[in-house]
Amino acid sequence: MMMSRNGGGGGKYETNQYQTMQKLLLVQQKKELLRLKHRNAVSLGGGDSDRIRVATKEGEVHTAFEGNWTGLRNLLLDPICVLLVFWPVGFLAYRNSWGDGATFAFNFVAMIPLAKLLGDATEELAAGLKSDVIGGLLNATFGNAVEMILTVQTLRAGELDVVKGTLLGSVLSNLLLVLGMSFFAGGLMPVKGQVRGKEQSFSKEAALTNMTMLFLASSTFALPTVLFSSDIMERYSPEEKEVVTLKVSRWCSLYILSAYIAFLLFQLFTHVDVFKGEDGDDEEGGASITPLFATGMLFVTTCLVACSSEWLVDSIDGLVDDWGISKAFIGIILLPIVGNACEHVGAIRMAISEKVDITIGIAVGSSTQVALFVVPFSVVMGWFLTQPMDLAFGAMDTTVMVFAVLIAFSIISDGSSNWLEGFMLMVAYAVVATLFWFVPTPPLSGETQ
Numbered sequence: 001m002m003m004s005r006n007g008g009g010g011g012k013y014e015t016n017q018y019q020t021m022q023k024l025l026l027v028q029q030k031k032e033l034l035r036l037k038h039r040n041a042v043s044l045g046g047g048d049s050d051r052i053r054v055a056t057k058e059g060e061v062h063t064a065f066e067g068n069w070t071g072l073r074n075l076l077l078d079p080i081c082v083l084l085v086f087w088p089v090g091f092l093a094y095r096n097s098w099g100d101g102a103t104f105a106f107n108f109v110a111m112i113p114l115a116k117l118l119g120d121a122t123e124e125l126a127a128g129l130k131s132d133v134i135g136g137l138l139n140a141t142f143g144n145a146v147e148m149i150l151t152v153q154t155l156r157a158g159e160l161d162v163v164k165g166t167l168l169g170s171v172l173s174n175l176l177l178v179l180g181m182s183f184f185a186g187g188l189m190p191v192k193g194q195v196r197g198k199e200q201s202f203s204k205e206a207a208l209t210n211m212t213m214l215f216l217a218s219s220t221f222a223l224p225t226v227l228f229s230s231d232i233m234e235r236y237s238p239e240e241k242e243v244v245t246l247k248v249s250r251w252c253s254l255y256i257l258s259a260y261i262a263f264l265l266f267q268l269f270t271h272v273d274v275f276k277g278e279d280g281d282d283e284e285g286g287a288s289i290t291p292l293f294a295t296g297m298l299f300v301t302t303c304l305v306a307c308s309s310e311w312l313v314d315s316i317d318g319l320v321d322d323w324g325i326s327k328a329f330i331g332i333i334l335l336p337i338v339g340n341a342c343e344h345v346g347a348i349r350m351a352i353s354e355k356v357d358i359t360i361g362i363a364v365g366s367s368t369q370v371a372l373f374v375v376p377f378s379v380v381m382g383w384f385l386t387q388p389m390d391l392a393f394g395a396m397d398t399t400v401m402v403f404a405v406l407i408a409f410s411i412i413s414d415g416s417s418n419w420l421e422g423f424m425l426m427v428a429y430a431v432v433a434t435l436f437w438f439v440p441t442p443p444l445s446g447e448t449q
Contacts, residue, residue: 067288067289067290068289068290068293070288071124071288071289071293072289072293072297074288075117075120075288078113078116080112080113080116080341080345081113081116081117082113083109083110083112083113084110084113084114086106086107086109086110087107087110087114087304087308089106089110090103090106090107090109090110090308090311090312091307091311093106093107093311094107094311094314094315099318099322100315100316100317100318100319100321100322101315101318101319101322101323103311103312103314103315104312104315104316104318104319107308107309107311107312107315108312108334108338110308111146111305111308111309111312111338112337112338112341114146114301114304114305114308115146115305115338115339115341116341116345117297117301118145118146118298118301118302118305119343121294121297121298121301122145122298124288124289124294124297125291125294125295125298128289128290128291128294129291144170144339144366144369144370144373144374145302145305146305146309146338146339147166147167147170147336147339147370147374148374148377149302149305149306149309150166150309150312150313150335150338150339151163151166151167151374151377151378151381152381153306153309153310153313154166154313155378155381155382155385155387155389156385156387157313157314157316158387159313159316159327160382160387160388160389161327161328161331162313162316162327162330162331162335163331163378163382163389164331164393164394164397165327165328165330165331165332165335165397165436166331166332166335166336166339167370167374167375167378168331168332168393168397168400168401169331169332169333169335169336170336170339170340170366170367170370170374171214171367171370171371171401171404172332172336172400172401172404172429172432173333173336173337173340173344173429174340174343174362174363174364174366174367174370175214175363175364175367175404175405175408175425176404176407176408176425176426176428176429176432177340177344177425177426177429178340178343178344178347178348178362178363178366179347179359179360179363179364179408179422179425180422180423180424180425180426180428180429181344181347181348181422181426182347182348182350182351182356182359182363182422183200183351183359183411183417183418183419183421183422183425184419184422184423184426185348185351185352185422186200186348186351186352186354186356186359186417186419186422187199187200187417187418187419187420187421187422188419189351189352189354191354198418198419199416199417199418200351200354200356200416200417200418201356201415201416202356202357202359202360202412202415202416202417203274203357203360203415204412204413204414204415205274206274206357206360206361207360207364207412207415208409208412208413209266209274210360210364210365210367210368211364211405211408211409211412211413213259213263213368213371213372214364214367214368214371214405214408214409215405215409216256216259216372217256217368217371217372217375218371218398218401218402218405220252220255220256220391221375221391221393221398221401222398222401222402224245224248224249224252224390224391224392225391225392225393225394225395225398227248228241228245228248228392229395242388245390245392246383246388246390248390248391249379249389249390249391249392250379250380250383252376252391253375253376253377253379253380253391254376254380256372256375256376257372257373257376257377257380259372260369260372260373260376263368263372316330320441326436326437326438326439326440326441327441328436328439328441329433329436329437329439332397332432332436333433333436333437340366343362343363343366346362347359347362347363350362356417360412364408364412375391379391396435396439400432400435404428404432407424407425407428408425411424411425
């Protein structure tokens, strides 16, 4: 019995000793591996270290690749992107001469999702750079890229009346239609099951700053128009009058561009807090695609927009003859719908979500950018393209713009809104649309209204 116990005890002892040796051996192997990894990491020519680095980089590239395609897929899954199928159809209509009406219609629809993707690419690039200043400059520059591309293509075609109408219509569309529908939808959205007495508030200081800049831009359009139509200009010959008109327009455009630069400095540097609403940061998030991929997406989308806009502009004259629609209605009502489609949807969504500060920034801010930047940009671009683009918008166009700014100013001056104020803005836009529906097309494309 004693020998049996001792024998059993010896077996257990040998087993425990064996397990201990195994553990010590594993620990020693781990130490050696860690020492080898450390030595290779600090050495310049370590093969294992190079493989580790390559594997890490390949993993990062693979992750970024998957993230880019996931982000792009999410952007393309938006329901409005279904309209992208009209881009190749618009190309076929232009290439195979299906008619100016079909070419205009297909490219008109195709540019709506392209405008949305262009805005998405700009926002993703701004978010990926992780700089408020650079992001703000990108949004300010490319926020109206569709209008700028349409402006350049229309200037090249010599359709100066359409250029002026598109720029005026972009301001009117944002200021009356987009803002009006946003206030209307937001004012009728129940809060705790109640709509009665609902008022939506927003930053009055930021809104009034934008409106003041709009007043400045409106005066820049109105005063030269008054000068050009006054009797004193009759002392000049027609050729001299055209030269004076271009000189005044170009100087005034340079002044307005300087005011726009000052406005950007005010908005992005010295008074950043003025334009940050209480709900402004809720919409901010990380970028879903890398800056390089966003840049490529921005380039491709811009090329597609440029092609569609060129085909669309080339079909305007035929559309006027075939459908009997005046160029004034095309420029002031139809074309701005393309450029403002993305802003339109976004502003209404923000108003329904009770984020009216963002709505004001989209609608009024876009109008300010067009008036302060895109309009003088078109005059300067016409200068380079040897096109006589000026600020003589005509008495009726200038009057409509000034009254639109006054109506919008009176509504937002108290820092609150309701559904009735939104309805008033939409009625004002309906009046403007009806007015320009009956404006006849001038016999000469270079003639002012």
